[in-house]
Amino acid sequence: MAEQRFSIYRPIHKAIRHLLFSTSRQIGLADFADDAVTHETLAIVDRTISFLREHRGHEDTFLHPVLEKKVPGITAKFAEDHDEDDRLTTEIEQLGAQIRNANGARRVELGVEVHERFNAYIGIYLGHLYREETELAQALWDHFTDEELIALDAAIEGSVPPERLGLWLAEMSASYNPDEISLLLNIVKAKAPPEVFQGMTQLAENAMQPAMWAKVRTRIGLG
Template identity: 35%
Template sequence: MTTDTLFATETRTPASPAARAAAPAAAVAQRLDFYAPIHKALRSCMLDTLLRCGRLDVQDSAEMQATLGRLDGLLRFCSRHLQHENDFVHPALEARRTGASWRIAGEHVEHQHHIAALGDLAAQLRAAGADSRPALALRLYRQLALFVADNFQHMHVEETAHNQALWATHTDGELTALHDRLLASIPPADMLDDLRWMVPALTPQERAGLLNEIRQTMPPEPFANLVDQLRPHLDHAAWAKLAPAIGLPQQPGLVCFA
Protein backbone atom coordinates (compact mmCIF):
# COMPACT_ATOMS: atom_id res chain seq x y z
CA MET A 1 0.00 0.00 0.00
CA THR A 2 1.39 3.42 -0.90
CA THR A 3 0.36 6.58 0.88
CA ASP A 4 1.68 9.44 -1.20
CA THR A 5 -1.73 11.12 -1.29
CA LEU A 6 -2.17 10.90 2.47
CA PHE A 7 1.26 12.17 3.38
CA ALA A 8 1.31 15.12 0.96
CA THR A 9 0.86 18.36 2.86
CA GLU A 10 -1.56 20.83 1.30
CA THR A 11 -0.11 24.11 0.02
CA ARG A 12 -1.70 27.17 -1.58
CA THR A 13 -0.59 29.09 -4.66
CA PRO A 14 1.59 32.03 -3.55
CA ALA A 15 -0.23 35.34 -3.85
CA SER A 16 2.36 37.77 -2.47
CA PRO A 17 6.12 38.35 -2.83
CA ALA A 18 6.69 36.80 0.59
CA ALA A 19 4.63 33.78 -0.34
CA ARG A 20 6.45 33.45 -3.67
CA ALA A 21 9.75 33.49 -1.79
CA ALA A 22 8.47 30.67 0.41
CA ALA A 23 7.37 28.54 -2.55
CA PRO A 24 10.51 26.32 -2.63
CA ALA A 25 9.99 25.35 1.04
CA ALA A 26 6.33 24.68 0.35
CA ALA A 27 7.25 22.42 -2.55
CA VAL A 28 9.52 20.41 -0.25
CA ALA A 29 6.63 20.02 2.19
CA GLN A 30 4.63 18.15 -0.47
CA ARG A 31 7.04 15.22 -0.37
CA LEU A 32 6.39 11.95 1.45
CA ASP A 33 6.07 12.61 5.19
CA PHE A 34 6.96 9.55 7.27
CA TYR A 35 5.81 11.05 10.50
CA ALA A 36 2.73 13.29 10.38
CA PRO A 37 -0.14 10.75 10.17
CA ILE A 38 1.26 8.17 12.60
CA HIS A 39 2.18 10.97 14.99
CA LYS A 40 -1.39 12.27 14.84
CA ALA A 41 -2.47 8.77 15.86
CA LEU A 42 0.04 8.63 18.69
CA ARG A 43 -0.91 12.06 20.02
CA SER A 44 -4.58 11.12 19.98
CA CYS A 45 -3.95 7.86 21.83
CA MET A 46 -1.63 9.56 24.33
CA LEU A 47 -4.10 12.31 25.17
CA ASP A 48 -7.03 9.94 25.44
CA THR A 49 -5.08 7.64 27.77
CA LEU A 50 -3.78 10.53 29.87
CA LEU A 51 -7.29 11.90 30.39
CA ARG A 52 -8.59 8.46 31.35
CA CYS A 53 -5.80 7.98 33.88
CA GLY A 54 -6.40 11.44 35.33
CA ARG A 55 -10.06 10.77 36.05
CA LEU A 56 -9.68 7.11 37.05
CA ASP A 57 -11.95 5.89 39.85
CA VAL A 58 -9.65 3.43 41.57
CA GLN A 59 -12.56 1.99 43.56
CA ASP A 60 -14.30 0.84 40.36
CA SER A 61 -12.69 -2.44 39.32
CA ALA A 62 -14.21 -2.42 35.82
CA GLU A 63 -12.99 1.12 35.18
CA MET A 64 -9.57 0.19 36.54
CA GLN A 65 -9.35 -2.74 34.16
CA ALA A 66 -10.49 -0.70 31.15
CA THR A 67 -8.19 2.26 31.85
CA LEU A 68 -5.10 0.18 32.53
CA GLY A 69 -5.92 -1.87 29.46
CA ARG A 70 -5.93 1.35 27.44
CA LEU A 71 -2.57 2.25 28.97
CA ASP A 72 -1.18 -1.17 28.02
CA GLY A 73 -2.32 -0.54 24.46
CA LEU A 74 -0.63 2.87 24.36
CA LEU A 75 2.65 1.44 25.64
CA ARG A 76 2.59 -1.30 22.99
CA PHE A 77 1.78 1.31 20.34
CA CYS A 78 4.73 3.47 21.40
CA SER A 79 7.09 0.50 21.52
CA ARG A 80 6.10 -0.64 18.04
CA HIS A 81 6.47 2.84 16.63
CA LEU A 82 9.94 3.53 17.94
CA GLN A 83 11.06 0.07 16.79
CA HIS A 84 9.78 0.82 13.27
CA GLU A 85 11.81 4.02 13.24
CA ASN A 86 14.88 2.25 14.61
CA ASP A 87 14.62 -0.55 12.03
CA PHE A 88 13.75 1.46 8.93
CA VAL A 89 14.08 5.23 9.17
CA HIS A 90 17.28 5.59 11.17
CA PRO A 91 19.35 3.19 9.02
CA ALA A 92 18.19 5.07 5.92
CA LEU A 93 19.27 8.37 7.45
CA GLU A 94 22.62 7.05 8.67
CA ALA A 95 23.41 5.53 5.27
CA ARG A 96 23.28 8.99 3.68
CA ARG A 97 24.05 11.39 6.56
CA THR A 98 26.06 9.96 9.45
CA GLY A 99 24.85 11.20 12.82
CA ALA A 100 21.50 12.47 11.60
CA SER A 101 19.54 10.10 13.84
CA TRP A 102 21.80 10.01 16.89
CA ARG A 103 19.83 12.44 19.06
CA ILE A 104 16.48 10.78 18.38
CA ALA A 105 17.95 7.28 18.71
CA GLY A 106 19.23 8.22 22.16
CA GLU A 107 15.80 9.52 23.12
CA HIS A 108 14.31 6.23 21.93
CA VAL A 109 16.42 4.42 24.52
CA GLU A 110 15.10 6.78 27.19
CA HIS A 111 11.55 6.19 25.97
CA GLN A 112 12.01 2.42 26.22
CA HIS A 113 13.02 2.84 29.88
CA HIS A 114 10.07 5.14 30.52
CA ILE A 115 7.67 2.68 28.87
CA ALA A 116 8.97 -0.11 31.10
CA ALA A 117 8.63 2.09 34.19
CA LEU A 118 5.04 2.98 33.31
CA GLY A 119 4.27 -0.70 32.83
CA ASP A 120 5.71 -1.45 36.27
CA LEU A 121 3.59 1.31 37.84
CA ALA A 122 0.47 -0.05 36.17
CA ALA A 123 1.27 -3.53 37.53
CA GLN A 124 1.69 -2.10 41.03
CA LEU A 125 -1.65 -0.33 40.77
CA ARG A 126 -3.38 -3.51 39.63
CA ALA A 127 -1.97 -5.42 42.60
CA ALA A 128 -2.46 -2.71 45.23
CA GLY A 129 -4.99 -2.73 48.01
CA ALA A 130 -7.74 -0.14 48.14
CA ASP A 131 -5.85 2.19 50.50
CA SER A 132 -2.74 2.33 48.31
CA ARG A 133 -4.48 2.85 44.98
CA PRO A 134 -5.08 6.64 45.04
CA ALA A 135 -1.42 7.51 45.58
CA LEU A 136 -0.25 5.00 42.99
CA ALA A 137 -2.82 6.21 40.46
CA LEU A 138 -1.69 9.82 40.92
CA ARG A 139 1.95 8.80 40.51
CA LEU A 140 1.11 6.88 37.35
CA TYR A 141 -0.84 9.84 35.96
CA ARG A 142 2.02 12.27 36.59
CA GLN A 143 4.63 9.97 35.08
CA LEU A 144 2.45 9.42 32.05
CA ALA A 145 2.02 13.19 31.67
CA LEU A 146 5.80 13.63 31.63
CA PHE A 147 6.14 10.84 29.07
CA VAL A 148 3.53 12.47 26.84
CA ALA A 149 5.16 15.90 27.16
CA ASP A 150 8.56 14.48 26.24
CA ASN A 151 7.11 12.62 23.27
CA PHE A 152 5.39 15.71 21.92
CA GLN A 153 8.72 17.54 21.76
CA HIS A 154 10.44 14.43 20.38
CA MET A 155 7.88 14.04 17.58
CA HIS A 156 8.29 17.68 16.59
CA VAL A 157 12.01 17.15 15.96
CA GLU A 158 11.26 14.11 13.83
CA GLU A 159 8.60 15.94 11.82
CA THR A 160 10.97 18.83 11.11
CA ALA A 161 14.67 17.93 11.25
CA HIS A 162 14.30 14.27 10.29
CA ASN A 163 11.95 14.96 7.41
CA GLN A 164 14.30 17.63 6.07
CA ALA A 165 17.20 15.17 6.23
CA LEU A 166 15.20 12.44 4.49
CA TRP A 167 14.07 14.81 1.74
CA ALA A 168 17.61 16.09 1.23
CA THR A 169 19.16 12.62 0.92
CA HIS A 170 16.49 10.46 -0.77
CA THR A 171 14.49 10.60 -3.97
CA ASP A 172 10.70 10.28 -3.96
CA GLY A 173 11.00 6.73 -5.28
CA GLU A 174 13.44 5.76 -2.53
CA LEU A 175 11.20 7.23 0.16
CA THR A 176 8.15 5.44 -1.19
CA ALA A 177 9.99 2.12 -1.34
CA LEU A 178 11.25 2.57 2.22
CA HIS A 179 7.78 3.45 3.45
CA ASP A 180 6.25 0.45 1.69
CA ARG A 181 8.81 -1.87 3.30
CA LEU A 182 7.94 -0.46 6.72
CA LEU A 183 4.21 -0.96 6.13
CA ALA A 184 4.75 -4.51 4.87
CA SER A 185 6.47 -5.39 8.15
CA ILE A 186 3.40 -4.53 10.27
CA PRO A 187 1.15 -7.51 11.18
CA PRO A 188 -2.56 -7.05 10.29
CA ALA A 189 -3.68 -6.84 13.93
CA ASP A 190 -1.15 -4.09 14.65
CA MET A 191 -2.15 -2.27 11.46
CA LEU A 192 -5.78 -2.29 12.58
CA ASP A 193 -4.77 -0.85 15.97
CA ASP A 194 -2.80 1.89 14.22
CA LEU A 195 -5.69 2.72 11.90
CA ARG A 196 -8.13 2.83 14.84
CA TRP A 197 -6.22 5.86 16.16
CA MET A 198 -4.99 7.29 12.87
CA VAL A 199 -8.24 7.50 10.90
CA PRO A 200 -10.17 9.62 13.43
CA ALA A 201 -7.13 11.87 13.98
CA LEU A 202 -6.72 12.82 10.30
CA THR A 203 -8.36 15.67 8.43
CA PRO A 204 -11.38 14.68 6.32
CA GLN A 205 -9.26 14.93 3.16
CA GLU A 206 -6.43 12.83 4.61
CA ARG A 207 -8.91 10.28 5.96
CA ALA A 208 -10.64 9.83 2.60
CA GLY A 209 -7.31 9.66 0.77
CA LEU A 210 -5.97 6.95 3.05
CA LEU A 211 -9.09 4.78 2.90
CA ASN A 212 -9.40 5.16 -0.88
CA GLU A 213 -5.81 3.96 -1.24
CA ILE A 214 -6.53 1.02 1.06
CA ARG A 215 -9.67 0.22 -0.95
CA GLN A 216 -7.55 -0.16 -4.07
CA THR A 217 -5.53 -2.91 -2.35
CA MET A 218 -8.44 -4.92 -0.86
CA PRO A 219 -11.49 -6.82 -2.16
CA PRO A 220 -14.82 -5.07 -1.43
CA GLU A 221 -15.95 -7.28 1.47
CA PRO A 222 -12.74 -7.07 3.55
CA PHE A 223 -12.63 -3.32 2.92
CA ALA A 224 -16.24 -2.96 4.12
CA ASN A 225 -15.36 -4.98 7.23
CA LEU A 226 -12.41 -2.69 7.90
CA VAL A 227 -14.59 0.40 7.61
CA ASP A 228 -17.15 -1.19 9.94
CA GLN A 229 -14.45 -1.58 12.58
CA LEU A 230 -13.27 2.01 12.20
CA ARG A 231 -16.67 3.68 11.94
CA PRO A 232 -17.58 3.59 15.67
CA HIS A 233 -14.61 5.87 16.31
CA LEU A 234 -15.95 8.58 13.98
CA ASP A 235 -18.67 11.02 14.94
CA HIS A 236 -21.68 11.76 12.71
CA ALA A 237 -20.06 14.77 11.02
CA ALA A 238 -16.86 12.87 10.21
CA TRP A 239 -18.81 9.91 8.82
CA ALA A 240 -21.06 12.15 6.74
CA LYS A 241 -17.96 13.55 5.02
CA LEU A 242 -16.18 10.22 4.70
CA ALA A 243 -18.93 7.95 3.40
CA PRO A 244 -19.51 9.66 0.02
CA ALA A 245 -15.77 10.24 -0.37
CA ILE A 246 -15.11 6.49 -0.25
CA GLY A 247 -18.26 5.45 -2.12
CA LEU A 248 -20.33 4.19 0.81
CA PRO A 249 -23.91 5.08 1.83
CA GLN A 250 -24.52 7.21 4.88
CA GLN A 251 -26.41 4.91 7.22
CA PRO A 252 -27.62 6.41 10.50
CA GLY A 253 -26.99 4.99 13.90
CA LEU A 254 -23.33 4.89 14.83
CA VAL A 255 -21.69 7.56 16.95
CA CYS A 256 -18.23 7.99 18.42
CA PHE A 257 -17.44 6.53 21.81
CA ALA A 258 -13.64 6.38 21.76
Protein backbone atom coordinates in the same frame (compact mmCIF):
# COMPACT_ATOMS: atom_id res chain seq x y z
CA MET B 1 3.43 28.53 0.28
CA ALA B 2 6.09 25.89 -0.17
CA GLU B 3 5.18 22.78 -2.12
CA GLN B 4 3.56 20.16 0.12
CA ARG B 5 5.78 17.12 0.47
CA PHE B 6 4.64 13.71 1.65
CA SER B 7 5.05 13.57 5.42
CA ILE B 8 5.78 10.13 6.80
CA TYR B 9 5.69 11.40 10.41
CA ARG B 10 2.85 13.90 10.70
CA PRO B 11 -0.18 11.62 10.23
CA ILE B 12 1.06 8.71 12.37
CA HIS B 13 2.16 11.14 15.06
CA LYS B 14 -1.40 12.50 15.11
CA ALA B 15 -2.57 9.00 16.01
CA ILE B 16 0.20 8.75 18.61
CA ARG B 17 -0.74 12.12 20.17
CA HIS B 18 -4.40 11.09 20.18
CA LEU B 19 -3.44 7.94 22.11
CA LEU B 20 -1.25 9.91 24.54
CA PHE B 21 -3.80 12.63 25.28
CA SER B 22 -6.82 10.32 25.49
CA THR B 23 -4.89 8.01 27.84
CA SER B 24 -3.84 10.96 29.99
CA ARG B 25 -7.50 11.96 30.24
CA GLN B 26 -8.57 8.41 31.15
CA ILE B 27 -5.97 8.24 33.93
CA GLY B 28 -7.11 11.66 35.13
CA LEU B 29 -10.74 10.53 35.32
CA ALA B 30 -9.99 7.21 37.00
CA ASP B 31 -11.22 6.37 40.50
CA PHE B 32 -8.41 4.14 41.76
CA ALA B 33 -10.57 3.11 44.72
CA ASP B 34 -12.76 1.21 42.23
CA ASP B 35 -11.45 -2.23 41.15
CA ALA B 36 -13.11 -2.33 37.72
CA VAL B 37 -12.10 1.24 36.84
CA THR B 38 -8.53 0.59 37.99
CA HIS B 39 -8.17 -2.50 35.82
CA GLU B 40 -9.82 -0.87 32.83
CA THR B 41 -7.54 2.19 33.14
CA LEU B 42 -4.39 0.11 33.43
CA ALA B 43 -5.43 -1.93 30.40
CA ILE B 44 -5.71 1.35 28.44
CA VAL B 45 -2.24 2.41 29.65
CA ASP B 46 -0.75 -0.96 28.60
CA ARG B 47 -2.50 -0.80 25.23
CA THR B 48 -1.16 2.71 24.56
CA ILE B 49 2.37 1.67 25.54
CA SER B 50 2.14 -1.29 23.14
CA PHE B 51 1.30 1.13 20.29
CA LEU B 52 4.22 3.38 21.27
CA ARG B 53 6.62 0.44 21.34
CA GLU B 54 5.42 -0.81 17.96
CA HIS B 55 5.73 2.67 16.45
CA ARG B 56 9.27 3.08 17.78
CA GLY B 57 10.13 -0.30 16.25
CA HIS B 58 8.85 0.85 12.84
CA GLU B 59 11.08 3.92 12.93
CA ASP B 60 14.08 1.89 14.10
CA THR B 61 13.58 -0.76 11.40
CA PHE B 62 12.40 1.21 8.38
CA LEU B 63 13.48 4.84 8.76
CA HIS B 64 16.70 5.06 10.77
CA PRO B 65 18.74 2.66 8.57
CA VAL B 66 17.86 4.46 5.30
CA LEU B 67 18.55 7.85 6.89
CA GLU B 68 21.91 6.68 8.26
CA LYS B 69 22.96 5.61 4.77
CA LYS B 70 22.34 9.13 3.47
CA VAL B 71 23.41 11.17 6.51
CA PRO B 72 25.69 9.11 8.79
CA GLY B 73 25.14 9.90 12.46
CA ILE B 74 21.82 11.72 12.00
CA THR B 75 19.77 9.19 13.97
CA ALA B 76 22.17 8.84 16.94
CA LYS B 77 20.32 11.19 19.28
CA PHE B 78 16.95 9.85 18.10
CA ALA B 79 18.09 6.33 18.98
CA GLU B 80 19.04 7.67 22.45
CA ASP B 81 15.55 9.20 22.72
CA HIS B 82 14.06 5.81 21.84
CA ASP B 83 16.11 4.15 24.60
CA GLU B 84 14.92 6.74 27.09
CA ASP B 85 11.38 6.30 25.81
CA ASP B 86 11.65 2.55 26.34
CA ARG B 87 12.96 3.05 29.89
CA LEU B 88 10.21 5.53 30.84
CA THR B 89 7.36 3.44 29.42
CA THR B 90 8.74 0.29 31.08
CA GLU B 91 8.76 2.16 34.41
CA ILE B 92 5.12 3.15 33.87
CA GLU B 93 4.24 -0.49 33.13
CA GLN B 94 6.01 -1.53 36.34
CA LEU B 95 4.06 1.09 38.26
CA GLY B 96 0.91 -0.38 36.69
CA ALA B 97 1.88 -3.81 38.05
CA GLN B 98 2.37 -2.28 41.52
CA ILE B 99 -1.09 -0.67 41.31
CA ARG B 100 -2.67 -4.01 40.37
CA ASN B 101 -1.15 -5.52 43.53
CA ALA B 102 -2.11 -2.63 45.83
CA ASN B 103 -5.34 -1.87 47.67
CA GLY B 104 -7.20 0.97 49.37
CA ALA B 105 -5.41 4.23 50.10
CA ARG B 106 -2.09 2.89 48.76
CA ARG B 107 -3.65 2.20 45.37
CA VAL B 108 -5.19 5.68 45.23
CA GLU B 109 -1.77 7.15 46.06
CA LEU B 110 -0.12 5.12 43.28
CA GLY B 111 -2.92 6.30 40.96
CA VAL B 112 -1.79 9.88 41.55
CA GLU B 113 1.78 8.80 40.78
CA VAL B 114 0.89 7.07 37.50
CA HIS B 115 -0.97 10.21 36.41
CA GLU B 116 2.07 12.37 37.14
CA ARG B 117 4.54 9.95 35.56
CA PHE B 118 2.48 9.40 32.42
CA ASN B 119 2.08 13.16 31.88
CA ALA B 120 5.76 13.83 32.58
CA TYR B 121 6.52 11.19 29.95
CA ILE B 122 4.18 12.91 27.45
CA GLY B 123 6.07 16.17 28.05
CA ILE B 124 9.38 14.52 27.15
CA TYR B 125 8.01 12.52 24.23
CA LEU B 126 6.28 15.48 22.53
CA GLY B 127 9.65 17.16 22.02
CA HIS B 128 10.94 14.00 20.38
CA LEU B 129 7.96 13.81 18.01
CA TYR B 130 8.50 17.44 17.00
CA ARG B 131 12.22 16.89 16.33
CA GLU B 132 11.35 13.95 14.10
CA GLU B 133 8.73 16.00 12.25
CA THR B 134 11.25 18.77 11.57
CA GLU B 135 14.85 17.51 11.58
CA LEU B 136 14.35 13.92 10.37
CA ALA B 137 11.49 14.85 8.04
CA GLN B 138 13.74 17.46 6.39
CA ALA B 139 16.51 14.89 5.90
CA LEU B 140 13.99 12.50 4.32
CA TRP B 141 12.76 15.24 1.97
CA ASP B 142 16.33 16.20 1.05
CA HIS B 143 17.32 12.64 0.14
CA PHE B 144 14.17 10.85 -1.04
CA THR B 145 11.38 11.54 -3.51
CA ASP B 146 7.76 11.46 -2.41
CA GLU B 147 7.34 8.19 -4.34
CA GLU B 148 10.19 6.65 -2.34
CA LEU B 149 8.73 7.93 0.93
CA ILE B 150 5.29 6.56 0.04
CA ALA B 151 6.94 3.20 -0.72
CA LEU B 152 8.64 3.28 2.71
CA ASP B 153 5.30 4.05 4.35
CA ALA B 154 3.69 1.17 2.45
CA ALA B 155 6.53 -1.14 3.59
CA ILE B 156 5.82 -0.21 7.22
CA GLU B 157 2.10 -0.86 6.76
CA GLY B 158 2.88 -4.13 4.98
CA SER B 159 4.91 -5.30 7.99
CA VAL B 160 2.02 -4.88 10.43
CA PRO B 161 -0.09 -8.04 11.01
CA PRO B 162 -3.71 -7.50 9.79
CA GLU B 163 -5.23 -7.62 13.29
CA ARG B 164 -2.81 -4.92 14.51
CA LEU B 165 -3.37 -2.88 11.35
CA GLY B 166 -7.09 -2.85 12.18
CA LEU B 167 -6.35 -1.45 15.66
CA TRP B 168 -4.01 1.19 14.22
CA LEU B 169 -6.59 2.13 11.63
CA ALA B 170 -9.18 2.79 14.34
CA GLU B 171 -6.74 5.21 16.02
CA MET B 172 -5.88 6.80 12.66
CA SER B 173 -9.56 7.22 11.79
CA ALA B 174 -10.06 8.98 15.13
CA SER B 175 -7.25 11.47 14.50
CA TYR B 176 -6.54 11.94 10.76
CA ASN B 177 -8.11 14.54 8.52
CA PRO B 178 -9.95 13.33 5.37
CA ASP B 179 -6.90 13.88 3.12
CA GLU B 180 -4.59 11.88 5.38
CA ILE B 181 -6.89 8.91 5.80
CA SER B 182 -7.71 8.93 2.06
CA LEU B 183 -4.01 8.91 1.14
CA LEU B 184 -3.45 5.95 3.44
CA LEU B 185 -6.40 4.01 1.99
CA ASN B 186 -5.29 4.85 -1.55
CA ILE B 187 -1.85 3.39 -0.77
CA VAL B 188 -3.57 0.22 0.48
CA LYS B 189 -5.75 0.19 -2.64
CA ALA B 190 -2.69 0.39 -4.90
CA LYS B 191 -0.46 -2.06 -3.02
CA ALA B 192 -2.62 -4.61 -1.18
CA PRO B 193 -5.06 -7.32 -2.33
CA PRO B 194 -8.63 -6.03 -2.92
CA GLU B 195 -10.01 -7.88 0.12
CA VAL B 196 -7.53 -6.05 2.39
CA PHE B 197 -8.62 -2.71 0.91
CA GLN B 198 -12.25 -3.71 1.37
CA GLY B 199 -11.68 -4.73 5.00
CA MET B 200 -9.83 -1.51 5.78
CA THR B 201 -12.44 0.74 4.18
CA GLN B 202 -15.09 -1.06 6.24
CA LEU B 203 -13.10 -0.48 9.44
CA ALA B 204 -12.54 3.16 8.54
CA GLU B 205 -16.23 3.70 7.79
CA ASN B 206 -17.22 2.18 11.15
CA ALA B 207 -14.73 4.35 13.04
CA MET B 208 -15.59 7.65 11.34
CA GLN B 209 -18.29 10.30 11.59
CA PRO B 210 -20.63 9.98 8.54
CA ALA B 211 -19.77 13.47 7.22
CA MET B 212 -16.07 12.64 7.23
CA TRP B 213 -16.62 9.21 5.67
CA ALA B 214 -18.59 10.89 2.85
CA LYS B 215 -15.50 12.97 1.98
CA VAL B 216 -13.15 9.99 2.25
CA ARG B 217 -15.40 7.77 0.09
CA THR B 218 -15.11 10.17 -2.83
CA ARG B 219 -11.36 10.60 -2.39
CA ILE B 220 -10.70 6.85 -2.50
CA GLY B 221 -12.80 6.37 -5.63
CA LEU B 222 -15.88 4.74 -4.10
CA GLY B 223 -18.14 7.42 -5.58
